[in-house]
Amino acid sequence: MIAVRDLRFAYGQGFALTVPWLDVAAGERVAVVGPSGSGKTTLLNLVSGISVPDTGMVSLGGTEIGALGDRDRRALRAASVGFVFQEFALVDYLSAEENVLYPYRIGRGLRLDRAARTRARALLSEFGLGAKTRRRPAQLSQGERQRVAIARALVTQPKVILADEATGNLDPANKAAALDLLFAQGAETDAALLCVTHDHELLPRFDRVIDFADLAGVA
Ligand code: ADP
Ligand code: MG
Numbered sequence: 001m002i003a004v005r006d007l008r009f010a011y012g013q014g015f016a017l018t019v020p021w022l023d024v025a026a027g028e029r030v031a032v033v034g035p036s037g038s039g040k041t042t043l044l045n046l047v048s049g050i051s052v053p054d055t056g057m058v059s060l061g062g063t064e065i066g067a068l069g070d071r072d073r074r075a076l077r078a079a080s081v082g083f084v085f086q087e088f089a090l091v092d093y094l095s096a097e098e099n100v101l102y103p104y105r106i107g108r109g110l111r112l113d114r115a116a117r118t119r120a121r122a123l124l125s126e127f128g129l130g131a132k133t134r135r136r137p138a139q140l141s142q143g144e145r146q147r148v149a150i151a152r153a154l155v156t157q158p159k160v161i162l163a164d165e166a167t168g169n170l171d172p173a174n175k176a177a178a179l180d181l182l183f184a185q186g187a188e189t190d191a192a193l194l195c196v197t198h199d200h201e202l203l204p205r206f207d208r209v210i211d212f213a214d215l216a217g218v219a
Contacts (some may be wrong), residue, residue, distance in 0.1 A: 001024060001025060002024040002047055002129060002194065003058070004163075005021060006020060007019040007055070007188070009042065017043065017216055019216045022215060025188070027190045029195070029206045029207045030197065030206065030208045031197070032101060033210070034196075035051075039195070039216055043081070043212075044194070047160075052066050052073075060081070069171065070113075074108070075107070079109060080158055081161075082160070082197065083152050083162045084164060089149070090137040091137075096135055097117075097121065099163075101116065109184060110156060112215075119155050123154055124151055125177075127147040127148075127181065141175060143169050146166065147174070150166055150178055160194075162194050162195075163182060164196050165196055165198060167202065168199070175201075183205070
């Protein structure tokens with residue numbers, strides 16, 4: 001589902017990342033661990049099509065995303081990728097529920113129908129936020145905001161789920177619960193799941209754990 005080959009990406013003259021090879025199969029759950037500043041978020045941005053490699057290839061479900069124009073790349077991302085951002089990236093003026101439904105506002109070809117609204121509410125209530133669907137991010141705790149961000153990544157039932165320290169701000173019970181939901185959703189849609197995490201106690205639950213130092217070169 002995810003294939004990376006001979007990827008190189010640099011921020012101008014600054015930090016440069018190389019990833020010779022990475023595959024994540026449909027249904028596979030892979031954790032990535034590594035020190036802060038090593039390029040993990042940069043890699044997720046490249047896998048999701050937020051950034052485009054300077055050389056090499058990223059493909060999602062057989063589609064090479066670097067070969068697409070901006071519009072098509074955005075459309076593929078909206079339709080196929082769920083991304084839990086490290087900084088959540090919630091929209092301040094929208095309620096929790098409207099934040100979860102945000103992919104439908106921006107994704108061409110995604111239809112905000114009754115089923116999507118039902119999924120959004122179900123995800124929020126599974127996360128213990130059933131009574132807070134109308135609150136704005138500022139009226140939620142850090143951990144609650146994180147759960148809204150996870151729900152938003154899952155609502156479109158994406159084939160690729162990318163999570164950037166998605167459990168970092170949660171207490172142990174909620175960490176496990178968040179991973180349960182990511183895994184359950186992943187299993188339902190046979191999604192490839194790539195999770196950057198510092199939560200070492202969660203690692204045994206993944207199919208595979210990749211040390212970023214073994215995966216990537218940093219120039
Ligand atoms: P990690 O997620 O592993 O902590 P990042 O991918 O966020 O690492 O960052 C890797 C390196 O790239 C860091 O040295 C960071 O300062 C640099 N970096 C990240 N984003 C940018 C950017 N937009 N422009 C320039 N440098 C960046
Ligand atoms: Mg990061």
